[in-house]
Every structure is written in structure tokens, then in C-alpha cells.
Amino acid sequence: MLNPDFYLLTEELIKCISGKLPAAAAHEEMSPAHRKELLRENPHKLNARLSGVLLLLSPGINNEPLITFIKRMEYDGVHSGQIAFPGGKYEPGDIDLAYTAIREAEEEIGIKPTDVELIGPLSELFVPPSNFIIQPFLARTSYISGFIPSPTEVAGIFSVPVTHFFNPGVKDNYEIKYRNGSYLQVPGYKFQEHLIWGATAMILNELLELILCTGLYPLSRA
Template sequence: MEFHDFIRIIKNGLEAPLPGVEAHINMSPRPINRKRFDPERPKNHRKGAVLLLFYPDQKEVYFPLIKRPEYDGVHSGQIALPGGKMELEDPDLIFTALREASEEVGINPDEVEILGKMTDLYIAPSNFLVTPVLGFTTSKPVFIPEEKEVERIIQTTIRHLSSPDILKQKTLDISESFRLNTPYFDIEKEIVWGATAMILGEFLRIMENGK
């Protein structure tokens, strides 16, 4: 797919009503936590944003995922999109997404053109309401991983993400007494599940709607 055709498709898809909760539920771990889809969020929730950044390389459309390092926290070792919490000085969540992506993978925010935002997603374990932001650059960025926050950067093609062969399901042992039966994307032998999979699931629906 030519890069300009891909961008046109995404712009078209964003003009239609967002797939939203329906797309999120489709990629949600089971049993489904219905509270995360309740429009009444906890009053003390924190705001954050992630960046889904598209760029062309060798006649393919790519976007980066990151692998978090192992640490004592709820998202240890997981695959994520670049992003993080909104700071008091951030003017808006688009700024947050760009700032965090710059800090984590070294992109230049001035080179990113924003396409729009997808549906907010509440992440209960960390009490974050996350806004996914879509953007693109016309050339491949020079990625520089922030070693304390990023174990590695996974550069993934849209063609690969769209392949039905990578959509799988398995039971994850979250603790000794708690298991989740979850759909996931198998990308470079990594299990992309949870909030990241739900965001990517909505993106794929937007792309399909834009064709």
C-alpha cells in the first residue's frame, strides 16, 4: 500500500463514528471488566496519552511498539505504544503523546502531523484514562530508546498487524489465583494484549471503515 493511500484511508475512517467500546470489548481479556467501559470514571483517575505513529519505509507502512523493561509494577515487561501520563504543564493530550514519545523513543514532535484521536480507554490497574493519538511522519524517524523505560523498540508493519494469522488467544496467569483468557496479537513472538491490543483493535476497525 502506498503511504499516501494509507493516510487517506485513515483520514476517511476517522470521519466516521469511532468504533469505540465495541472494538475494545472485542480485544478485551475475559472475564470482561465492565467497569472499565463505564462512562462514569473514578473521580481520582489520571489522564494519559499514547502515540500511534505511522511512517513509510521500503514501500511499507510502519509504526513502533515498545517493550517495557521488567520492574516492580503492573505493566512490567509488557508491549505498549509510546506514551505516558499528562503533566500539569501539558496544554493538551496531543502534546502529552508527542512529549512522551519524544522522551521514550526519540522522535521529533515537530515532524509529526496529527491525524486525530481514537476512543479513550480506562486502564483500571493503573487508574489511567488513556487517549490514543494518531500521527504520521513522511520519513522513517531515527529512534533512540530511553533505556530506563524501553527495553526495545518493535517496528511493525501495518500489513503484518492486519494479518489474521497473528490474532490469537490464550490464558494468562496474572497471579496464583487469577487467570485471564485474552485475545492478543502475536508480534515478533511477543504477546500484545490488554489495553494496547484494544487500541490496535479499534485502529484496525477505523482503517477498515476508511477503505
């Protein structure tokens, strides 16, 4: 598969993101089956907390587009040890959720705000287990040196070539051990030993649909 240039891809994404977003359809495709039950139990967003996350694209070898993920630390919480995008909860004093996403990314992966260029917002996503509304922001950076993980929040950082997610077999149903000890089949994306599922996979799927909009990648995905 051809590797579209990072700069060409991000310029085309600026055009695509200004149109109609895939939103619910892209989210639903990667939604775990138990999400519907959780939404029935907690259908209201009135008391939900707000957060902002950064879908950060950067240039790799030969300017191949990469997208950066973090692995959360193990802790006593619903998202312990999961793969996520850099970001976090809105704090009093944050100008807006874009500011939140960039501020949290600086804390978690050590990138300077001046090295981040926002492309635009994707669709918000309500996450019942933690009662958060996530606002994702697509961004780019020419930053190619190593990211620095927060020693208290981030167990690891890895960047994945965008082309990886278009390879056959990467997108599939995988078995996970849920927090109550039961085993579930969930849709997700695999990269090396990492499984990207849940809210992160749902948000990623919308980005991948936008990338298809650019016409630089195949017309369909496996």
C-alpha cells in the same frame, strides 16, 4: 496481500477518523475476560489519572505502512514488561493530551515533535489496573531512521507492517502469566516473540477497524 502505500493509507484515514469511531465495540472485542471484574471493583473514573499515547504510522520498505510499539522495562508495576504505544501520563504544564503523547514519545523513542503530524484522536479507554484514562492519538511521520529508546523507560522498540495484523492466526487467544502468578487466556495479536494484549490490543483493534473503513484492506479479518 497488497501493501497499500503509506501516504495513500494515511490520507484515507484522515477522512475516516472524522466520522463515527468504532469505540466500545472495537475495545470489547479484545477485552480480557477479567477486565469486567476489574471494572466492577473500580467502576468510577473520578480519580483516574490522564495519559496520552501515540499510534505512530511511518513508511517502511516500498512505502509500506508501519506502526510503532515499545516494550516497557521490567519494573514493580502492573504493566511491567508489556507491549505499549509510546506515550505516558499528563503532566502539569502540558497544553493538552496530544501534547502529552508527543512529549512522551520524544522521551521514549527519540522522535522530534516537528517530525510528528497528528491525524486525530481515537476513543479514550479506562484502564482499571493502573487507574488511567488513556487518550490515543493517531499520527504519521516520514521519519524512517532508527528510533532511540529511553534507557530508563524502554526495553525495546519495534515497528510492524500494518498488513501483519490482517494475517490469519495473528489475532487469537493466548495464555499469559498474570501479575498474581495465575495464568489467563487473553485475546491478543502476536508479532514475532511479542504479544500485544490488554489496553494496547484494544486500542490497536480500533485503529484496525478504521483501516478497514478506508477500503484498502480486506473487508474482514481473520
